[in-house]
Amino acid sequence: xxxxxxxxxxxxxxxxxxxxxxxxxxxxxxxxxxxxxxxxxxxxxxxxxxxxxxxxxxxxxxxxxxxxxxxxxxxxxxxxxxxxxxxxxxxxxxxxxxxxxxxxxxxxxxxxxxxxxxxxxxxxxxxxxxxxxxxxxxxxxxxxxxxxxxxxxxxxxxxxxxxxxxxxxxxxxxxxxxxxxxxxxxxxxxxxxxxxxxxxxxxxxxxxxxxxxxxxxxxxxxxxxxxxxxxxxxxxxxxxxxxxxxxxxxxxxxxxxxxxxxxxxxxxxxxxxxxxxxxxxxxxxxxxxxxxxxxxxxxxxx
Amino acid sequence: xxxxxxxxxxxxxxxxxxxxxxxxxxxxxxxxxxxxxxxxxxxxxxxxxxxxxxxxxxxxxxxxxxxxxxxxxxxxxxxxxxxxxxxxxxxxxxxxxxxxxxxxxxxxxxxxxxxxxxxxxxxxxxxxxxxxxxxxxxxxxxxxxxxxxxxxxxxxxxxxxxxxxxxxxxxxxxxxxxxxxxxxxxxxxxxxxxxxxxxxxxxxxxxxxxxxxxxxxxxxxxxxxxxxxxxxxxxxxxxxxxxxxxxxxxxxxxxxxxxxxxxxxxxxxxxxxxxxxxxx
Numbered sequence: 001x002x003x004x005x006x007x008x009x010x011x012x013x014x015x016x017x018x019x020x021x022x023x024x025x026x027x028x029x030x031x032x033x034x035x036x037x038x039x040x041x042x043x044x045x046x047x048x049x050x051x052x053x054x055x056x057x058x059x060x061x062x063x064x065x066x067x068x069x070x071x072x073x074x075x076x077x078x079x080x081x082x083x084x085x086x087x088x089x090x091x092x093x094x095x096x097x098x099x100x101x102x103x104x105x106x107x108x109x110x111x112x113x114x115x116x117x118x119x120x121x122x123x124x125x126x127x128x129x130x131x132x133x134x135x136x137x138x139x140x141x142x143x144x145x146x147x148x149x150x151x152x153x154x155x156x157x158x159x160x161x162x163x164x165x166x167x168x169x170x171x172x173x174x175x176x177x178x179x180x181x182x183x184x185x186x187x188x189x190x191x192x193x194x195x196x197x198x199x200x201x202x203x204x205x206x207x208x209x210x211x212x213x214x215x216x217x218x219x220x221x222x223x224x225x226x227x228x229x230x231x232x233x234x235x236x237x238x239x240x241x242x243x244x245x246x247x248x249x250x251x252x253x254x255x256x257x258x259x260x261x262x263x264x265x266x267x268x269x270x271x272x273x274x275x276x277x278x279x280x281x282x283x284x285x286x287x288x289x290x291x292x293x294x295x296x297x298x299x300x301x302x
Numbered sequence: 303x304x305x306x307x308x309x310x311x312x313x314x315x316x317x318x319x320x321x322x323x324x325x326x327x328x329x330x331x332x333x334x335x336x337x338x339x340x341x342x343x344x345x346x347x348x349x350x351x352x353x354x355x356x357x358x359x360x361x362x363x364x365x366x367x368x369x370x371x372x373x374x375x376x377x378x379x380x381x382x383x384x385x386x387x388x389x390x391x392x393x394x395x396x397x398x399x400x401x402x403x404x405x406x407x408x409x410x411x412x413x414x415x416x417x418x419x420x421x422x423x424x425x426x427x428x429x430x431x432x433x434x435x436x437x438x439x440x441x442x443x444x445x446x447x448x449x450x451x452x453x454x455x456x457x458x459x460x461x462x463x464x465x466x467x468x469x470x471x472x473x474x475x476x477x478x479x480x481x482x483x484x485x486x487x488x489x490x491x492x493x494x495x496x497x498x499x500x501x502x503x504x505x506x507x508x509x510x511x512x513x514x515x516x517x518x519x520x521x522x523x524x525x526x527x528x529x530x531x532x533x534x535x536x537x538x539x540x541x542x543x544x545x546x547x548x549x550x551x552x553x554x555x556x557x558x559x560x561x562x563x564x565x566x567x568x569x570x571x572x573x574x575x576x577x578x579x580x581x582x
Contacts, residue, residue, distance in 0.1 A: 025399075027393075027397065028393040028396075028397035028398075028399040029393075029399065031389040031390065031392055031393035031397075032389070032390055032393045032394075032405060034385075034386050034389065035386035035387060035389060035390040035449055035453070036390070036405060036408060038386060038445060038446060038449060039408050039409070039412065039446065039449060039450075040408070042424060042427075042442055042443070042445075042446040043408075043411070043412050043415075043420065043446050044408070045427060046420075046423035046424045046426060046427040047419075047423050049423060049426045049427040049430055050419070050422060050423035050426045050427075052426075052430075053426045053430070062429070103317075103321045103324070104321070106314050106317040106318055106321070107317070107318040107321045107322065109314055109318075110314045110315050110317070110318030111318065114314060114315050114318075115315075120557070122318075122322070124553060125322050125325065125326065126322070126325065128325070128326065128329065128546070128550070129325050129326070129328065129329060130503070130507075131503075131545060131546045131549035131550060132329060132332060132542045132543070132545045132546040132549075133507055133522065133523060133526065133541070133542050133545060134507050134509065134523070135509060135523050135526040135527060135530070136332055136526060136538060136539065136541070136542035137328045137329070137332065137542070138328075139346070139526070139530060139534065139538075140327075140328035140329075140331040140332050140335070141328060142346045143331050143335060143346045143347060143348070144327065144328065144331055146346055146347055148347050149347065180324065180325070180328070183321075183325065184325070233414075237414065237416055238416065238417065240416070241416030241417060241418040241419070241510075243418075243510075244509065244510075244527075247530075248530055258418050258510075261418055261422060262418075262513070265422055265425060265514060266513070266514070271426065271429070274422060275422065275426060278418060278419050278422045278423070279419075281416060281418065281419065282415065282416065282419045285416060
């Protein structure tokens with residue numbers, strides 16, 4: 001019985017044989033041990049190591065070794081040096097989020113409420129981009145937005161773009177890439193919420209003389225809130241930490257904080273600076289997330 | 303009134319289809335470019351139709367080496383992560399124990415932490431511990447971020463399972479091990495397979511965490527990243543298209559199997575007790 005024993009709602013199981021109860025109590029811990037140990041050693045400990053590295057003496061180097069001098073000055077230093085990239089990260093990710101909401105909400109709503117027997121097919125279409133490589137997909141945008149491409153040609157012809165105007169290597173390209181890459185993460189939880197929406201509630205609202213806009217604001221939107229909050233977070237967290245779109249579709253003028261961290265660790269080999277920036281990024285994201293959760297007022301997400 | 307309702311319905315669907323087009327566009331471009339003979343190494347524009355890239359996908363041999371290495375890493379990481387994650391899922395669904403909420407937090411956190419932070423922190427650990435970076439540090443990192451997704455996927459399957467089937471087996475004098483092998487495992491297997499596929503695709507496509515922990519080892523995403531600066535060989539698009547087609551075939555096959563099983567059930571009646579039906 002040990003492996004499969006149903007133990008109900010926290011009450012002691014009805015007097016198991018004495019010899020077995022010891023094994024029974026230990027079993028969950030044995031099952032958890034390898035996985036939990038892996039996560040502790042390779043996720044938990046590294047975070048502590050990163051915190052320590054952010055307080056290393058900044059005058060050290062990889063070859064001479066670093067000394068932990070509790071150099072809290074690293075933090076103000078990196079903020080002073082890189083606050084534009086920080087602002088840009090959150091600005092771009094925020095803009096991309098607004099765009100993704102405008103595109104993703106109608107999509108999720110249409111699949112959940114209007115698609116009928118095509119529902120599963122459309123869902124596959126939403127996740128289909130993730131079937132191929134992230135980097136290869138992002139590079140495809142280089143072709144689409146290229147100066148010689150059809151899109152730029154069309155926009156120049158209708159004078160939406162100056163004759164020498166470009167799309168590639170602009171903030172627009174980076175935001176477009178971010179929106180594209182993380183849109184499925186927003187749509188899927190939103191779809192899950194909207195799918196459970198009872199259409200009769202909307203009919204009731206209409207019967208009570210609500211306009212379509214009112215019905216959306218007072219019925220659909222509140223009921224989709226859990227999915228909206230979850231989707232927003234799943235979109236915003238990776239988008240603000242991303243640097244692939246800025247590197248491939250932008251120029252150093254569009255660099256986000258991820259680009260700076262990447263070069264601090266892999267090019268400049270300035271570990272204290274890179275570690276301080278990583279920690280600040282995590283703190284900033286956590287602050288945004290918790291502030292947002294408090295305002296959205298849905299605690300059930302966590 | 304009815305006309306405006308009709309229009310409103312179509313309006314949402316039209317926007318949705320346009321957004322799906324936006325999502326599909328890059329894939330079409332990748333597929334198209336896999337038949338392209340670029341005018342120069344740094345050009346991303348369509349130039350001339352050719353089948354050469356598909357005939358000789360390994361013309362640039364480093365790229366194929368990188369693909370093979372990604373598959374090896376993905377395979378090892380998937381096996382380890384699936385085993386560890388499945389054990390954890392069983393513990394969480396089937397047992398009550400002290401420290402459960404702590405374990406849940408430990409599983410949730412890696413999914414909510416930016417990849418950049420996980421990558422850099424592991425790098426800080428490996429460097430300070432003097433571990434040389436390469437194949438195995440990548441595997442360690444991939445197992446770390448895949449485990450949580452395996453736990454969540456298997457847990458969902460386990461939680462939706464009818465426990466009475468196991469109780470029935472035990473009543474019929476099946477031993478604990480027999481019950482597990484003949485009843486529990488077959489019923490959970492689809493969840494485990496789904497989790498493994500998810501883990502493999504996460505591992506195969508990961509760039510950010512790998513980039514910080516690879517040393518001089520080159521995986522496929524890292525090859526593409528490096529090549530983006532030097533000029534992309536068109537065969538990269540062949541790999542991208544092939545990945546897409548394989549994944550699509552897998553999804554198609556699994557949905558076809560599901561449909562056939564359901565149809566067989568309709569024609570011949572359920573061969574097995576239906577787990578969802580409740581005695582009234």
